[in-house]
Amino acid sequence: MSHLLLSDLSPGASGVLNRVGGSRAYRRRLLELGFVPGTHLKLIRRLDVGNVLEVELRESRVSLRISEATVLELVTEETS
Amino acid sequence: MSRSVVAIAGNPNCGKTTLFNSLTGVHAKVGNYPGITVERREAALHLPDGRDAVLLDIPGTYSLSARTAEEQIAISAIAGLNRFQDPDAVIVVVDGTQLARNLYLALQVLELRLKVVVALNMCDVLEREGVTVDTDKLSEELGVAVVRVSAIRGDGIADLKEAVSNVLATDGVSHGVVQRLNGTVGSAVDAVMPEIPEGWSRGDDERRAALATWALLSLDEEDELWEVPEALRETVLRQRRLVEEAGEDLDLQVVSARYQWIDGACARVMGELPGALRRFTDAFDRVLISPIVGFPVFLLVMGMVFEALFTWSAPLIDIVSNVMSVFGESLGAVLPEGLLRDFVTDGLVAGVGAVIVFLPQILMLFLFISLMEDSGYMARAAFLMDRIMKAIGLTGRAFVPMLSGFACAIPAIMATRTMERRRDRMLTMMVVPIMTCSARLPVYTLIIAALYPAPDQAGGKIFGFFSLQALLMVAMYLFSTVLALVAAAVLGRTLFRGESSPLLLxxxxxxxxxxxxxxxxxxxxxxxxxxxxxxxxxxxxxxLWVLLTFPRDLALSRDYAQEAVTIEVTGVAEGVPENAIIDQLSVLGGLEDAERLRASWGGRLGRTLEPVIAPLGFDWKIGVGLIGAFAAREVFISTMGVVYGMGDGVDEETVPLREHLQAEVWPDGRRVYTPLVGLSLMVFFALAAQCMSTLAVVKRETRSYRWPVFLFSYMTGLAWIASFCVYQGGRLLGYC
Known part of the structure; x- marks a missing residue:
């Protein structure tokens, strides 16, 4: 099983959320948007120049900063 | 019987506002929630059973949990906490294309034991894509009525109203659907329940548990919530510590339990969504927010907005100012000469005119902002600009307020209400007033036109191509924008230290x-x-009119009335043409006005100010203009008209005013208005907090005198220093 961060994914790649870190406020808001462990995440696009990415989960989309998406730890699809 | 109150809640972008409009029609009443400056929209809702209700728009939110006073509005308004009125029913709008995330909010509302109707929106999209949603099954799972609607097409509105009538007519209320948690988290909820005020729980244990869970998720050491009983807060913090010590994760368990239920329910009621649901949006986004094309397109859009702002609104501004001056003149013709007429035309009409002359530009900018928000492009702008905004300590959400600042700081400051962190909001509020608002534009126009050569004059072109005047104007816009960003960076690293909030867009x-x-x-x-x-x-x-008009009983150096009679009598006797007589009379009148002004309270104030502003190259007359500018910056122009004895019917296009500025000299014969003084004056206008309305709004939004005082001091201090550097530096370099 290989661990990686949401911020490491390239567009089109996906993974299953394993752990959510971050400050309490940010973490609670991520959880409430559906970032709970076990959720399937798919990276839609990343804009490295802008330090932003867009991720899809449960049919909805959320944009995060790449530098902040490091709090989302994934297990990749193939190995899980 | 009092009218029923129906609240309408939903996620941001779920179509709630469109549905609100379809349900109620055009007339919405906009006010504020009690004790907080968050917009509160309500409108009359006519129900099929003849009942009249009020539909209350709850700010869009993903969850009822809250950390800031603004987020707290949703729970307070839906549960009727503290000073908020209890809604008789709640419509939860749910976006069917993002059912899971939208149901999260619905679940929280259900737990509060209310009369709930779920409006399943975007049904047209689902049908088009061939996705089936078993509404009856969903209704059964949630235990409340579910109505299919399409807010955009206006489908299902009658059914929704019907469902609201039905739910109002019955006694049944909703139940939470997620099982109570066991273990440490469960006992934490039990321990917090007794601290929930009776006025919140209404004696209902299920609701008490829901609010206890809400408190456990919302309260912490850093929250900015208000009217939370101290005992409740202490118990929550103690219980959270206990859960933590037991090695359990309260937030995760509560939220996961809800999503576990949601995932199960979604699988039971809904077919698979096709991946192509967002094909149009994705196709656009591949271009509009791509690294290579995204930024140029963004700059192009902004360029278009500003082009429109200045070229399209110009004819409208002319119409407005013409109408106002005709209005003022006809009023002046009707009223008898004297103090009352002066007051009405120079005080009242001029004041109203000063307000509405800005409307065309402000309307135009907000037209574009609304278009960008409603089309979805504004979110992309925030997406693209986030890195830059964050680098200077702001968030992507500060983009709309900063952009609005180009029209007027007041709506811009109010637009900061959408920011969740107080620090971000305060910081944005403190720098938005530096942006070049539309009131500075006429002042720049006057100064540039009067003191710098036009393109067809010598030195009017740079590199034989660019118009010096146009370049100066662009430079002033750039200067203010850069200064605002620098101010944000500095304030964000000193007074408002701390990370800006993480981005969730x-x-x-x-x-x-x-x-x-x-x-x-x-x-x-x-x-x-x-x-x-x-x-x-x-x-x-x-x-200002009072300051410049009184005192009236002055010992004047000449008997103007007598001289006027002499001019008329001798003029007529010597056969001088009527026009020449009128000209002579108006010159005399101008001289009298100027002398009166010098002795007026305002004039005295200007002369008192002179030592302070002399190092910037300004004389006392400019000082009077600067005092006038505190009403609104462009009042500077009409005040200068009065100062130079030309009456106040002048505007920045008035040629005599420009000539007057060029001719004005110091007692030693030097010109007052050199290009260097003009630059110093523009820099002063760019930075000084010369807008009482802005200060008043900041006072109201921050509910403290500290911030407007700080804003005024730092901006005006900065203005003085910058103008000083420009003027004295320019003199050192040999300009005069």
């Missing part, structure tokens, strides 16, 4: 903006300017 699907909604938003934002700034500008203009 939704890029909604692109949509054709609905004309009705765009016009409504444009109007509601501009209305803020008229009501908030308008009253202050009007008052200040009147105060």
């Amino acid at each position: 939704e890029l909604p699907p692109y949509r054709w903006p609905s004309p009705f909604s765009v016009i409504r938003q444009m109007w509601e934002r501009s209305r803020l300017f008229v009501t908030e700034a308008g009253t202050v500008i009007l008052t200040c203009t009147i105060v």
Whole structure:
């Protein structure tokens, strides 16, 4: 099983959320948007120049900063 | 019987506002929630059973959990906490294309034991894509009525009203659907329940547990919530510590339990969504927010907005100022000569004129902002600009307020209400007033036209191509924008230290903006300017008129009335043409006005100020103009008209005013208005907090005198220093 961060994914790649870190406020808001462990995440696009990415989960989309998406730890699809 | 109150809640971008409009029609009443400056919209809702209700719009939110006073509005308004009125029923709008995330909010509402109707929106999209949703099954799972609607097409509105009538007519209330948690988290909820005020729980244990869970998720050491009983807060913090010590994760368990239920329910009621649901949006986004094309397109859009702002609104501004001057003149013709007429035309009409002359530009900018928001492009702008905004200590959400600042700081400051962190909000509020608002434009126009050569004059072109005047104007805009960003960076690293909040942004699907909604938003934002700034500008203009008019009984150096009679009598006797007589009389009148002004309270104030502003290259007359500019910056121009004895019917295009500026000399014969002084004056206008309305709004939004005082001091201090550097530096370099 290989661990990686949401911020490491390239567009089109996906993974299953394993752990959510971050400050309490940010973490609670991520959880409430559906970032709970076990959720399937798919990276839609990343804009490295802008330090932003867009991720899809449960049919909805959320944009995060790449530098902040490091709090989302994934297990990749193939190995899980 | 009092009218029923129906609250309508939903996620941001779920179509709630469109549905609100379809349910109620055009007339919404906009006010504030009690004790907090968050917009509160309500409108009459006519129900099929003849019952009249009020529909209350709850700010869009993903969850009822809250950390800030603004987020707390949702729970307070839905549960009727503290000073908030209890809603008789709640409509939860749910976006069917993002059912899971939208149901999260619905679940929280259900737990509060209310009369709930779920409006399943975007049903047209689902049908088009061939996705089936078993509404009956969903209704059974949730235990409340579920109505299929399409807010955009107006489908299902009658059914929704019907369902609201039904739910109002019965006694049944909702139940939570997620099982109570066991273990440490469960006992924490049990321990917090007794601390929930009776006024919150209404004696209902299920609701008490829901609010206890809410408190456990919302309260912590850093929250900014208000009217939370101290005992409740202490218990929550203690219980959270206990859960933590037991090695359990309260937030995760509560939220996971809800999503576990949601995932199960979604699988039972809904077919698979096709991946192509967002194909149009994705196709656009591949271009509009791509690294290579995204930024140029963004700059192009901004360029278009500003082009329109200045070229399209110019004819409208002319119409408005012409109408006002005709209005003032005809009033002046009707009223008898004297103090009352002066007051009405120079105080009242001038004041109203000063307000509405800005409307065309403000309406125009808000038209574009509304178009960008409704089409979905604004979220992309925030997406693209986030890195830059964050680098200077702001968030992507500060983009709309900063952009609005180019029209007027008042609506811009109010637009900061959408920011969740107080620190971000304060910081944005403190720098938005530096942006070049539309009131600075006439001042720049006057100074540039009067003191710098036009393109057809010698030195009017740079490199034989660019117009010096146009370049100066662009430079002033750049200067203020850069200064605002620098100020944000500095303040964000000193006074408002701390990280800006993490970014959580939704890029909604692109949509054709609905004309009705765009016009409504444009109007509601501009209305803020008229009501908030308008009253202050009007008052200040009147105060200014008093300052410049009184005292009346002065010992004048000449007997102007006698001289006027002499001019007329001798003129007629010597056969001087009538026009020449009128000219002579108006010159004399101008001289009298100028002498009166010098002795007026305002004139004395200007002369008192002179030592302070002399190092910037300004004389006392400019000082009077600067005092006038505190009402609104462009009042500077009409004040200068009065100062130079030309009456106040002048504007920045008035040629005699320009000539007057060019001819004005110091007692030693040097010109007052050199290009260097003009630059110093423009820099001063760019930075000084010369706007009472802005200060008043900051006072109201922050509910403290500290911030407006700080804003005024730092901006005006900065203005003085910058102008000093420009003027003295320019003199050292040999300009005069």
